[in-house]
Amino acid sequence: MTKSELNPAVANGLKARQRWHPAEVVFWLIAFSSYFLLPGKHLILNEIAILALFAISLDLILGYAGIVSLGHAAFLGFGAYAAALFAKHINPDPLIGLAFGTITTTLLGFITSFLVLRGNDLTRLMITLGVALLLNELANQLGWLTGGADGLQGVEMAPLLGMFRFDMFGRTAYAYSLITLFVMFLIARRISYSSFGLSLNAIRDNSLRASAIGIPVNRRLIAIYTIAASFAGVAGSLMAQTSQYASLDVLSFEKSADVMLVLVIGGAGYLYGGMIGAVVFKILQDWLSALTPQYWHFWIGLILVIIVLIGRERMSQGVAGIVASFKRKTPAAPGPAAKAEG
Amino acid sequence: MATVLETVGLEKRFGGLVATSDFNFKLEGGERHALIGPNGAGKTTLINQLTGVLPPTAGKVLLMGEDITHLRPDQRVRRGLARTFQINQLFLQLTPLETIALAVTERMGHGNSWWRPVGSRAGITDEVAEIAGRFHLGDVLGEKTISLPYGRQRLLEIAVAFAARPRVLLLDEPAAGVPESERHDILAAVAELPREVTVLLIEHDMDLVFSFAERITVMVNGAQLTAGTVDEVSHDPRVRAVYLGEADHG
Numbered sequence: 001m002t003k004s005e006l007n008p009a010v011a012n013g014l015k016a017r018q019r020w021h022p023a024e025v026v027f028w029l030i031a032f033s034s035y036f037l038l039p040g041k042h043l044i045l046n047e048i049a050i051l052a053l054f055a056i057s058l059d060l061i062l063g064y065a066g067i068v069s070l071g072h073a074a075f076l077g078f079g080a081y082a083a084a085l086f087a088k089h090i091n092p093d094p095l096i097g098l099a100f101g102t103i104t105t106t107l108l109g110f111i112t113s114f115l116v117l118r119g120n121d122l123t124r125l126m127i128t129l130g131v132a133l134l135l136n137e138l139a140n141q142l143g144w145l146t147g148g149a150d151g152l153q154g155v156e157m158a159p160l161l162g163m164f165r166f167d168m169f170g171r172t173a174y175a176y177s178l179i180t181l182f183v184m185f186l187i188a189r190r191i192s193y194s195s196f197g198l199s200l201n202a203i204r205d206n207s208l209r210a211s212a213i214g215i216p217v218n219r220r221l222i223a224i225y226t227i228a229a230s231f232a233g234v235a236g237s238l239m240a241q242t243s244q245y246a247s248l249d250v251l252s253f254e255k256s257a258d259v260m261l262v263l264v265i266g267g268a269g270y271l272y273g274g275m276i277g278a279v280v281f282k283i284l285q286d287w288l289s290a291l292t293p294q295y296w297h298f299w300i301g302l303i304l305v306i307i308v309l310i311g312r313e314r315m316s317q318g319v320a321g322i323v324a325s326f327k328r329k330t331p332a333a334p335g336p337a338a339k340a341e342g
Numbered sequence: 343m344a345t346v347l348e349t350v351g352l353e354k355r356f357g358g359l360v361a362t363s364d365f366n367f368k369l370e371g372g373e374r375h376a377l378i379g380p381n382g383a384g385k386t387t388l389i390n391q392l393t394g395v396l397p398p399t400a401g402k403v404l405l406m407g408e409d410i411t412h413l414r415p416d417q418r419v420r421r422g423l424a425r426t427f428q429i430n431q432l433f434l435q436l437t438p439l440e441t442i443a444l445a446v447t448e449r450m451g452h453g454n455s456w457w458r459p460v461g462s463r464a465g466i467t468d469e470v471a472e473i474a475g476r477f478h479l480g481d482v483l484g485e486k487t488i489s490l491p492y493g494r495q496r497l498l499e500i501a502v503a504f505a506a507r508p509r510v511l512l513l514d515e516p517a518a519g520v521p522e523s524e525r526h527d528i529l530a531a532v533a534e535l536p537r538e539v540t541v542l543l544i545e546h547d548m549d550l551v552f553s554f555a556e557r558i559t560v561m562v563n564g565a566q567l568t569a570g571t572v573d574e575v576s577h578d579p580r581v582r583a584v585y586l587g588e589a590d591h592g
C-alpha cells in the first residue's frame with residue numbers, strides 16, 4: 001500500500017479521535033435539562049456535579065497517566081479551605097475565590113508531584129495517602145485558622161456575578177457547579193485528545209517505551225499531576241463556596257476512597273466514567289443511607305466487591321449498552337482505501 | 343565515513359556478574375552492522391547502556407562525538423539514537439495510528455502541546471502514512487495494538503523506533519519469536535531501511551546476518567571476541583567454535 005493511498009485513512013483516523021460522539025451530546029443534554037426537570041433536587045445535583053469534577057481530576061492521573069492515588073482528597077480539601085478562607089477574610093466574590101482556590105491548589109499539586117515520580121504503585125499509594133493524612137492533621141492543629149474539628153464557620157459568599165444569591169435550595173449553586181463542571185470537562189477533553197494527552201496514555205501503557213520515543217516521562221507526569229490538582233482545587237472551591245463551609249472531612253481518607261470508588265463504578269480513562277460514577281454513587285449513597293443510616297458503607301463496600309469481581313465492563317454492558325458506547329471509542333476504522341488487503 | 347556511535351571501555355556489572363567487559367566498539371555512519379553472540383552474551387545489556395536504560399558501571403558512550411553517558415533515554419532519542427526491544431514494548435491500549443502519530447509528534451517537538459489535537463499539524467499525516475506503508479501496517483491502523491498478531495506487533499516495534507527518524511537505529515532481535523511465515527515482512531522492512539540510517543542489528547539467523555551486514559561484532563561473555571567484515575568473521579575459527587556451535591542447539 002502506498003503512502004498516498006494511506007493518507008486519507010490516517011487523516012480521518014486522527015480527526016475521528018476527537019469527534020463528538022452522539023452519546024456525549026445526549027449526556028450533556030440530560031445533564032443540563034436536569035436543572036429544569038428536577039427543581040427539588042438541586043442540592044444533591046450540586047453535590048453530584050462537584051463529585052463528578054473531583055472524579056475527573058482523579059481520572060486525569062489514574063485513567064490517563066496510570067498514577068494511583070489514595071490521597072486525592074488532599075487537593076479537594078486544600079481547595080476547599082483556600083476558597084473558604086479567602087471568602088471569609090479577603091473577598092467574598094465566588095469567581096475571584098474560585099481562582100484563588102484553584103491557583104493555590106495547583107501550586108500544592110506541583111510541589112507534591114515530585115513525590116509521586118519515583119516508585120511503583122504501592123509507594124505511590126502510600127505517599128499520596130501520607131500527604132493527605134498530613135494535611136488533614138495540619139488543618140486539625142491549625143484551629144485558629146481552620147476552626148479545627150468544628151469546621152470553618154462564618155463563610156458568606158457574595159452573589160455570583162453580583163446578581164445571583166446563593167439560595168438555600170441550591171439553585172444558584174447547581175447552576176454554578178454544573179457550568180463550571182462543563183467548562184472543566186471541555187478542558188479535560190481537549191487535553192485528553194492532544195499530543196500531551198496521548199503521551200500520558202503512552203506512559204501509562206509502557207513508560208520504558210515512552211522514554212524510548214523521546215517522551216520526557218517525569219516532566220509529563222509532573223504536568224498532569226499539577227493539572228489534576230488544579231481540577232480538584234476547583235471542585236474543592238465549589239464545595240466550600242456552595243456550602244459556605246469547610247470541615248476536616250473534605251481532607252479525610254474517606255473522601256479519597258469515595259472518589260476512587262466513583263471511578264471504579266464508572267470506569268477510568270474516558271472522563272465520562274467519573275461523571276457517571278458520581279451519579280450512581282450519590283444516588284446509592286442517598287438511597288442506602290435512607291434505608292440503613294448507620295451502615296450505608298457496608299452496602300457500598302459490598303457493591304464495590306461485586307463490581308470488581310464481576311468486572312465493571314460486563315456489568316455496564318448488561319445494565320446499559322450506552323455506557324459501553326461511551327468507552328474509549330475505538331478510533332474510526334480506516335477508510336476503504338486502507339481496508340483492502342495490502 | 344565518520345564514527346556515529348562509539349563506546350570507550352564500557353563495563354557493566356550486575357553484582358558479581360560482568361555483563362559488559364571493557365567494551366570498545368564503533369559504528370560508522372550509514373553502515374549495516376551486526377552484533378552476534380550466544381544467548382546471555384550481553385548484547386541486550388549493551389543496547390540498554392547505549393540507550394540509557396541502564397547506567398554503565400564504567401566507561402563512556404559517545405554519539406556523534408558527544409559524551410551521552412549521563413543523558414536520559416529520551417534525551418538520547420532526541421539526539422538521534424533509537425532502538426527496538428527484544429521483547430515487545432508497545433502501547434497496548436493505543437492503536438498503531440496513535441502510536442506512530444505520537445512518535446512523530448514527539449520527534450517534531452510538539453509532544454508537550456496540550457491544546458492542539460494530535461494530527462492537526464502539517465506534515466504529521468504524510469509522515470504517519472509513509473511509515474505505516476513502509477512497515478505494512480496500513481490495514482490495521484485503527485485496531486488496538488493488543489489485538490494485533492505478534493508479527494504485526496514486531497513490525498510496529500520497528501516502526502515506532504523509525505518514527506523518531508534516528509541517525510542510529512539499534513534493532514534487538516527484530517524477528518525474535520515470529521513464525522517462519524511472517525519473518526519475511528520483517529526482514530524485508532529491515533533490509534529496506536534508508537541508507538542514511540546507521541543500523542546495528544542483533545540477530546541469531548546467520549544467513550540473514552551474512553546477507554544484511556557489512557561488518558560484524560562478535561560478543562561472548564560480555565567481551566568482544568572479534569570484529570570485522572563478514573568475510574573475516576565468518577572464517578574466524580573462534581567464531582565458528584563459540585557462536586555457530588552454540589546456535590545449532592540454541
Ligand SMILES: Nc1ncnc2c1ncn2[C@@H]1O[C@H](COP(=O)(O)OP(=O)(O)O)[C@@H](O)[C@H]1O
Pocket residue numbers: 356359361379380381382383384385386387388
Ligand atoms: N537487570 C539485570 N540484572 C541482573 N542480571 C542481568 C540483568 N540484565 C541482564 N542480566 C544478565 O546479564 C547477562 C547478559 O544478558 P543479556 O544482555 O540479556 O544477553 P543477550 O541479550 O546477549 O542474550 C545474562 O547473564 C543476564 O542474566
Ligand SMILES: [Mg+2]
Pocket residue numbers: 385386387428
Ligand atoms: Mg538479548
